[in-house]
Amino acid sequence: MSNVRLRRLAADYDKLKEYVRLHPRVSLLQVSGDPPEKFQLQYVIRSVRMQNQEIVPIQNHTVEISLPRNYPRTPPQCRMLTPVFHPNIAPHAICVGDHWSAGESLQSIIIRIGEILAYQSYNIKSPLNGEAARWAEEHCQQFPLDRVSLLPEEEPPSTSVKSPPQTTTTPQTRSAPREYTILVCPNCEARYRLPKNFDKKKVRCKQCEEIIDLSGA
Structure with missing residues (x-):
């Protein structure tokens, strides 16, 4: 096995471990x-x-991803180990896209599979399962079945809005109270207290796992 392939496999595995740590x-x-070339993952997504x-x-879904000998020049081989009804999933394969480049990350494939399971992504023009494609065309108004974001965003720093801002007092000095703003999740209306200098562009709601875009806040 070439050193280039070894480094790529090791980097993919490190990023995968970080992704599953961040995504519930x-x-x-x-x-x-060693380093891993085959993975089994579990998704908890409505489908x-x-x-x-x-x-x-x-x-609950179990997915197997195998990295072939010529990876990353050739794409990962993905298949379901549990049944699911989707236009782009057959027992032997998951159609994760017609175009693959060596620069695409393993994490992007894992995200794409989750979006497929949730019916956030589907293609009825060239399906692997024609019956599922007909069903999807008739029920498209019901999609997505799960609105969860598969992006690996960090969680908000606090779920409480009741406790007052913390201050530090010494006999000589008193620090200024930290300023906060209240963030309300647009999906479930959970409330979070964020520092006014909070610099992340997106956060994940701990209640419903919706990704909240802060760029326009």
Whole structure:
């Protein structure tokens, strides 16, 4: 195995561990290889499957991702280990896109699979599952099935709005109270207290996991 491939595999694994640490809906079940070349991940995302000729909701999914010998020149091979009903998923493969470049990260593939499971992303023009494509076309007004963001954003620093700002007092000096602003999640209306000099562009709601864009705040 070339040093270039070894470095790429090691870097992908480090980024994957950091991603699942930050995202509450994705977990790493097992890996194979040193550095790893095969991964099993669990997604907790609302989706659907076909059971006894009926469409039923499902929330837990297991995905296998294998990195072939020519990776990253060739794309990862992705397949479901649990059933799901989606136009772009067949028992042998997940269609994560027709275009792949060596510069694309493994993390981007993991994010894309989550978006597919949530029906945030689907293609009914060239499906792997024609029956699912027909169903999706008839029920498109119901999508996405899950609005969770798959982006690995940090959480807000505080969930409490009741406690007063902290101050530090010594016999000689008293520091100025820290200034805060109240952030309300537009999805579930959870309230957060953010420092006025908070410099992140996006945060994740701890209640519903919605990504909140702060760029226009």
